[in-house]
Amino acid sequence: MADIENRLVVSTSPHIYAEEDISTIMWHVNLALIPAGIAGLIVFGYYCLFVIVISVGTAIITEAIIQVLRGQEVTISDGSAVVAGLLLAYVLPPTVPWYVPMVGAFFAIAIAKHTFGGLGNNIWNPALAARAFLQVAYPASINTGWKLAGGYGIGLLHNIRVDAVTTATPLFKEAGGSVYSYASLFFGNVGGCIGETSVFALLIGGIYLIYKGYVDWRVPAFFIGTVFVMVLVLPAKISTVWAKDPIYHILAGGLMIGAFFMATDMVTTPLTKKGLIAFAVGAGILTTLIRFYTGYPEGVCYAILLMNTATPLIDRWAKPRLYGTSFEKTYKRNEQG
Amino acid sequence: MLLQWSNKKRLKTFTGGICLAEDWKELSKDKPIEVAPLPDVASILMSQHVGAPCKPAVSKGDLVKKGQIVGRAQGYVSINAHASICGKVVDIQTKPNPITGARVTAVIIERQGEDVWADGTNETSNTDTLTPHEIKTRIEAAGIVGLGGATFPTHVKLSPPKDKPIDTVILNGAECEPYLTCDYRLMMEKPNELIQGLKFIMNSVGCKNAYIGIEANKPDAYELMKKASSGEPNISIEMLEVKYPQGAEHQLIKALLGREFRPTQLPMEVGCIVHNVGTILAVYEAVKFKRPLVERVISITGNGVQKPMNLLVRIGSPVKPLLERAGMLPEANKVIFGGPMMGIAQENTDEAVVLKGTSGILVLKDARVWASRQCIRCGRCILACPYGLNPSELSIMGEAKAFDASMQANILECKECGCCSFVCPSRRPIVHLIKFTKSELAKRKASALSGAVKQG
Numbered sequence: 001m002a003d004i005e006n007r008l009v010v011s012t013s014p015h016i017y018a019e020e021d022i023s024t025i026m027w028h029v030n031l032a033l034i035p036a037g038i039a040g041l042i043v044f045g046y047y048c049l050f051v052i053v054i055s056v057g058t059a060i061i062t063e064a065i066i067q068v069l070r071g072q073e074v075t076i077s078d079g080s081a082v083v084a085g086l087l088l089a090y091v092l093p094p095t096v097p098w099y100v101p102m103v104g105a106f107f108a109i110a111i112a113k114h115t116f117g118g119l120g121n122n123i124w125n126p127a128l129a130a131r132a133f134l135q136v137a138y139p140a141s142i143n144t145g146w147k148l149a150g151g152y153g154i155g156l157l158h159n160i161r162v163d164a165v166t167t168a169t170p171l172f173k174e175a176g177g178s179v180y181s182y183a184s185l186f187f188g189n190v191g192g193c194i195g196e197t198s199v200f201a202l203l204i205g206g207i208y209l210i211y212k213g214y215v216d217w218r219v220p221a222f223f224i225g226t227v228f229v230m231v232l233v234l235p236a237k238i239s240t241v242w243a244k245d246p247i248y249h250i251l252a253g254g255l256m257i258g259a260f261f262m263a264t265d266m267v268t269t270p271l272t273k274k275g276l277i278a279f280a281v282g283a284g285i286l287t288t289l290i291r292f293y294t295g296y297p298e299g300v301c302y303a304i305l306l307m308n309t310a311t312p313l314i315d316r317w318a319k320p321r322l323y324g325t326s327f328e329k330t331y332k333r334n335e336q337g
Numbered sequence: 338m339l340l341q342w343s344n345k346k347r348l349k350t351f352t353g354g355i356c357l358a359e360d361w362k363e364l365s366k367d368k369p370i371e372v373a374p375l376p377d378v379a380s381i382l383m384s385q386h387v388g389a390p391c392k393p394a395v396s397k398g399d400l401v402k403k404g405q406i407v408g409r410a411q412g413y414v415s416i417n418a419h420a421s422i423c424g425k426v427v428d429i430q431t432k433p434n435p436i437t438g439a440r441v442t443a444v445i446i447e448r449q450g451e452d453v454w455a456d457g458t459n460e461t462s463n464t465d466t467l468t469p470h471e472i473k474t475r476i477e478a479a480g481i482v483g484l485g486g487a488t489f490p491t492h493v494k495l496s497p498p499k500d501k502p503i504d505t506v507i508l509n510g511a512e513c514e515p516y517l518t519c520d521y522r523l524m525m526e527k528p529n530e531l532i533q534g535l536k537f538i539m540n541s542v543g544c545k546n547a548y549i550g551i552e553a554n555k556p557d558a559y560e561l562m563k564k565a566s567s568g569e570p571n572i573s574i575e576m577l578e579v580k581y582p583q584g585a586e587h588q589l590i591k592a593l594l595g596r597e598f599r600p601t602q603l604p605m606e607v608g609c610i611v612h613n614v615g616t617i618l619a620v621y622e623a624v625k626f627k628r629p630l631v632e633r634v635i636s637i638t639g640n641g642v643q644k645p646m647n648l649l650v651r652i653g654s655p656v657k658p659l660l661e662r663a664g665m666l667p668e669a670n671k672v673i674f675g676g677p678m679m680g681i682a683q684e685n686t687d688e689a690v691v692l693k694g695t696s697g698i699l700v701l702k703d704a705r706v707w708a709s710r711q712c713i714r715c716g717r718c719i720l721a722c723p724y725g726l727n728p729s730e731l732s733i734m735g736e737a738k739a740f741d742a743s744m745q746a747n748i749l750e751c752k753e754c755g756c757c758s759f760v761c762p763s764r765r766p767i768v769h770l771i772k773f774t775k776s777e778l779a780k781r782k783a784s785a786l787s788g789a790v791k792q793g
Contacts, residue, residue, distance in 0.1 A: 007670050009704045010684050012769035014755030015677040016515065018355070021762045022713060073708075120711030120763070271716040271729060322747055323587060323725040324599035 022119070025214050025266075026079030032205030033086050033261065039188045039198030044094035048194045051101050052089040058105035059085030066114045080119050084108045087127035090195020090257060091301065092134070096141045103137065104130040124308045125268045128301050135301075185251035196257040206260030218273060219280045220259040224250055226284025236292050243292075255287065258300035268308040275311075275318030282314075283307045348553055350578035351588040353723035355756045357581060360515045360554060365638040365645035370522050372649045373662070377448050379422045379653035380432050381407050384441040385693045386482040387489045388414030393444050399426045402455035404629040406480075407444045416490040417480045421631040421651035424449040435674045435689045436681050443690075446653070460627050464537070472541040472624055479623030480630045480693075485509065485520075485584070485613030486675055488694035491620065494612075495541050497605040503542040504608040507593060508535050508617055510551040510558065511577060511584030514676025517697040519634040520614035522647045524551070524558040527618060528565035534621030535572065538612060548593045549574040552583055581678060582754045586611045588723055600724045600750040615696070630693060637662075641669030641700030656689045656698055663700070671704035678755040707764040718757035718767060724750055728757035728767045735770030740781065743774050751775075 040048045063081035067074045085105050092101060108130035116122045135142050180190045188198025196202070209215035228246040236243035242252070249255070263269060263283050270279050283303045290299025384390035391408030395401060401420040408418030424446045432443040467475075477492035497503055508531065512520040524531065539547055549566065551559045553576050566572040577583050577592050586604050589611055590596050596607040604611050612620070615633060622628040631652055638645035643664030650659060660672070673680035674695055683689055718728035726747055734743040748771060757767045 008683065008685060009671045009706060010682045011706050012766060012772060013673075013675075013677075013679050013681065013753070014759050014768065015671065015673055015680065015682065015699070015701065015704065016357075016759065017707065017764060018760050018762075019358075021764060022710060025713075025715070025762055075710075118711065120713045266713050266715040269714070271714055271719055271727065273720075276716075320719050320722070320725045320727055322599065322750060323723065324597040324602065325725075326597070 022080065023078040026083055028212055028214055029083050029209065029261070030079055030086060032209045033083075033090070033195070035201035035204045036090060036195040036198060036257065037086070039201035040090070040094065040194035043188050043190075043197050044194060048089075048094050050098065051092060051094070051096060051194060052086065054098055055089035055092075055101035055105045056082055056085035058102045059088070059109050062106050062109040063114075066110055067118075070114070070118075072118070075119070078119075081109060084113065084126040084130075087125075087195075087257075087261060088130050091127060091131045091193050091254060093142065093192075094194050096138075100134060100138050100141050104134045107133045120267055122267055123311075124305050125262055125265050128262055128305050128308075131301055132305060180252070182247060182251060185248070190252070192252075193254065193257075196254045199251050199256045202256040202260055206256075209260070209264070215260065215264040216273065216276055219264045219269070219276050222277050222280035223259040223263055223284045223287075224255065226281045227255060227288055230285055230288035234288060234292055238292060249288070249291065253291075253298050254300040258283070258287075258304055262300070262304050263307070268311060270311050270314045270318055272315075272318045272320055275314045278314050278318060279307050279311065282310065348578040349550075349575055349592040350580055350583065351591040351723060353721055353725075353756070354580045354582060354588065355721050355759055356579070357515055360579070361638070362516065362518050362521070362554065364516065364518075364640075365636050365647055366518045366521055368518075368522075368646045370519075370526060370634055370647045370649050373651070373654065373659060375422055375448060375452060376651055376654040376658070378427075378655065379420070379424075379446045379448070379651055380443045380655070380690045381418050381420060381446065381653045382432060382434060382441050382443045382690065382692060383408045383418060384434060384437075384439075385418065385488060385652075386416050387487065388412065388416070388493075390441060391415065391418050393429050393442060395426050395429075395444060397426055397429060400424070400449070401426060401446060402453060403631055404458040405455040406629075407446070414490060414493055416477070416482055416492070417629075418444075419480050419629040419631055419652075420444075420446055420455070421653050422446055422448045423452055432690065433688050435683055435692065436694065438681075443653075454628070458627050458629055461625070462627070464625055467540070467624070469541045469543055472537055475624050475627060476541070476620055479619065479628065481616060481619045481623055482630075482693050483613060484615035484619060484633055484693060484696065486679070486694045486696055488692075491612070491616060494605075494610055495538065497542070497610075501605045502608060503544045503605060503610050504546060505594065505610075506535065506538050506542065506544055506547045507589060507604075507609055507611045508547065508549040509584050509586075509589055509611050509613050510549055510555070510562065511589060512555070512614070513552060513579075513581045513584040514678055514680075514696070515581070516638050516699050517636045517676045518638070519636045519647055519696055521555050521558055522636075523614050523618055523634060524555070524562055528561045530621045531562070531614060531617050532565045532569065532572065533625065534617040534619075535612075536569070537620055537624045538610070538617065539571070542610065545571050547572045550577050550583075550589050550593050551575070552577050552579045554579045581756065582723060582752075584613075585723070585752065585754060587752075600752055633691070633693065633695070635659075635691060635695055636697035637700070638697060639669075639673075639700040641666050641671070641702040650691050652691060652693055654691045656691060657686050659691070660686060660698065660700065665700055666702055669700045669702045671699075671701040673699040673701070675699070677701075678759070679753065709765045710763040712765060713763055715762060717760040717762070721756035721760045723754065723756065724752060726751055728771070729765075731774070732757075732765050732767040732770040735774045738777070740774055740778055744778065748774055748778070 059081040060076050108126035112126040112129035113122045186199045210217045231246040231249045242248040286303035287299040389412040394409045395407045402423045405420045406417050407420045410417050427447045428445040431440040481491040482488040563574050598606040672683045
């Protein structure tokens with residue numbers, strides 16, 4: 001018996017845990033991102049796969065090296081580096097040179113994530129921070145490398161890097177910006193970034209995450225809803241046909257991937273439901289402001305990054321209510337008679 | 338499916354908390370209560386309750402009988418301790434309290450002679466004419482505390498200040514801790530006695546209404562209790578959603594009556610008293626038969642024992658023979674006093690004895706300590722916290738030893754129910770860090786007080 005006693009494990013309660021841990025959540029997010037990647041491949045061709053592999057691979061290798069350098073346990077198997085790499089590849093144009101996703105993924109993991117302390121401590125969404133960095137570092141590749149959609153099935157047959165035809169994105173603001181039909185936008189048969197092209201594919205993944213409880217439905221709902229309302233309410237300073245068309249604004253560009261996969265990143269968004277709603281509304285307002293009043297075609301990336309910055313502030317405001325302190329709900333003895 | 342959903346909707350409950358996929362109650366739920374053999378030695382701890390410890394009322398060499406007072410209450414929030422077996426006081430020494438870990442004075446009784454009640458106890462009397470005061474006196478004399486684990490002296494609960502009258506008594510049959518089945522077995526085996534006990538409590542505080550709350554995973558207990566209370570128009574019985582911590586006072590009152598009060602406040606703030614099933618049975622025996630609290634039902638369960646069981650054991654029994662009786666496996670590596678959500682893991686089982694507040698002993702094999710990671714700010718702990726705290730923030734403050742900040746963040750309102758740690762995907766020891774912070778705050782307060790005394 002003596003040796004049995006020596007082996008007793010002592011730890012503080014609780015002694016049982018829910019099965020879900022960080023890996024479960026992250027790998028489910030990866031799973032939910034697969035349809036959008038497939039849509040990108042179909043529309044833009046297999047060079048996209050190359051971009052995705054480079055981005056994800058660099059993210060994983062960078063994370064491992066930095067964790068070794070920091071003397072930490074290497075946690076690449078939890079899938080969080082894969083999420084950052086995937087998301088970064090998805091917000092890049094399909095024609096970027098191979099070194100762009102590589103530099104971007106390195107920036108996402110090394111600078112945006114680990115200089116702040118690694119998973120859980122980063123202020124900005126690593127993929128979006130990297131995208132903003134690439135925007136400045138390689139403006140030519142990011143801003144003009146759009147690929148004309150080959151159409152379903154056709155894209156796969158082409159090697160896009162060689163016969164790349166650049167075209168305007170759906171949100172291109174200059175004269176001559178082409179207007180796509182709602183159906184093209186919904187199914188992704190449009191020019192754009194690898195992962196944001198198909199609203200349909202993003203919805204499949206997003207709804208799956210909401211169903212699994214890894215994403216709070218309030219964030220995409222309030223984000224998209226706010227853009228809808230703001231587009232209707234604000235006077236547009238751009239003179240395209242779709243300027244005042246809220247459905248076009250929702251289906252085009254990075255709003256869907258932003259609302260379902262970026263603004264729902266747990267680390268860089270507020271903790272409480274109330275906070276998440278504030279975050280989503282703020283991101284929606286900023287997105288519309290950027291689309292309407294700046295020279296930049298897409299606002300989602302910077303809108304989310306700016307709201308990431310405001311997250312600690314929102315957390316301070318949107319605290320949970322201590323049980324029993326609400327005036328209406330507290331039992332009032334005098335009224336009980 | 339739709340029908341199930343609508344049924345679920347109708348069950349009363351509270352907000353927050355956690356729904357467990359499994360409650361492991363089937364291990365021991367169908368095992369009738371067995372009477373454990375009398376222990377050869379019983380150690381009666383002088384501190385088995387919330388409040389001032391007792392002083393030993395016997396000395397080494399004294400002969401004591403079952404139900405005799407061996408520890409006398411000190412102060413208002415305190416309660417007598419009674420001998421649980423007949424025999425000789427062989428020693429008065431310190432023993433570790435399995436819950437607090439502190440060494441406390443204990444009266445050690447070696448069993449001798451026949452198992453008979455002490456004089457003045459175990460007398461049947463007419464209970465119809467008892468005044469509320471007499472009922473309270475008998476409850477106090479019997480040494481009853483909250484047997485669910487909180488161990489607050491029951492007679493103190495029954496004596497609220499004049500400005501806080503009690504309008505509802507609640508019998509807590511939720512038993513929301515996974516694994517434990519002692520309350521369930523009592524409801525199955527002694528429903529009529531429980532209703533009687535509940536009526537004694539109602540009389541003692543002069544209130545007309547009572548509720549019985551039972552979680553929906555115990556439908557047979559619900560039916561039996563419903564039948565037993567059918568002749569009592571003032572006792573309502575309610576089936577509650579299966580959700581932890583449904584049996585905590587705040588959540589139970591919220592579910593049954595919709596009343597809310599702060600975590601640090603007592604149920605009397607909203608005119609309620611909540612009593613656990615075991616306590617109500619002890620009250621019944623104390624009032625009806627003048628029997629002091631010398632025994633209680635515990636569940637010995639978990640995957641670390643061969644024969645999970647419900648046992649009627651004497652207070653102060655050493656747990657080692659009980660674990661052997663249940664067939665503790667050699668590979669079992671965790672012994673927990675209480676349930677898996679709030680129970681206390683034991684370092685060893687050599688000195689541990691059954692206390693008044695021991696509702697079960699959970700033995701687990703394959704227990705491990707999880708490596709914790711950084712908070713990923715998922716917010717699940719906030720959704721799970723039934724008290725509206727921010728456990729994530731509190732745990733980070735605990736790591737940073739930011740004790741003042743955690744005071745600001747209402748750390749003292751935490752009940753340590755464990756929902757936050759349970760759901761944490763980073764496996765953060767949130768409850769551990771909160772307990773640590775609380776103990777540091779208590780130390781600081783104590784040293785500030787003693788400093789003030791020295792200066793004054």
